[in-house]
């Protein structure tokens with residue numbers, strides 16, 4: 237039995253971490269012999285590399301990409317071996333766009349917006365006693381601001397950040413409205429990576445400034461819905477979600 241450690245629900249999302257959701261989708265996709273259970277952990281500091289998710293399968297494996305590689309080996313290529321080099325190239329490029337660029341804009345839209353940060357504080361830190369939660373949330377926000385600066389995105393104006401986000405989102409929308417999936421005609425693990433980020437940034441509540449940009453292009457929601465519905469693994473909390 238594999239155990240997946242993932243963040244608890246927040247922001248009206250059953251699974252607010254796209255990296256955790258991607259692994260959950262991959263485990264579901266591999267199905268059959270790969271039974272797994274999910275354990276929530278609110279403190280990423282407890283993760284082996286300080287970031288969620290990680291899995292335990294006898295060994296401890298952190299990082300969603302390394303976890304997918306591990307699962308691929310464990311299932312004799314169940315995730316990637318049937319793919320062409322071209323499919324892998326396109327999949328890797330879109331995954332990097334989503335996880336190493338767009339993801340950070342999503343983080344900034346949640347953590348660095350003064351109003352939205354109240355939601356982060358409530359949903360991520362209220363499990364701690366109030367004065368500690370207040371202090372830890374401030375320190376964590378400072379760290380996010382610093383990381384966003386180091387990435388480079390944090391050095392741009394809000395208008396420039398919005399334009400970068402719009403380009404990322406339009407690239408995903410243009411591609412997934414001419415092909416049903418990231419690699420073209422078949423569902424692959426790359427869809428789990430990209431759709432998890434798109435679903436999170438559209439469905440987090442209340443809407444962020446980034447959600448508003450995503451809603452300009454209906455193809456994005458269509459794509460995220462297609463992948464979640466095919467996997468029957470949803471980012472949002474279906475018990476409270478409004479479509």
Ligand SMILES: N[C@@H](CCC(=O)N[C@@H](CS)C(=O)NCC(=O)O)C(=O)O
Nearest residue numbers: 253254255280287288289299300301
């Ligand atoms: N490259 C990592 C990224 C994981 C990641 O950034 N996880 C976030 C949650 S969505 C996290 O745990 N952040 C806590 C932190 O950076 O302190 C992966 O693919 O697993």
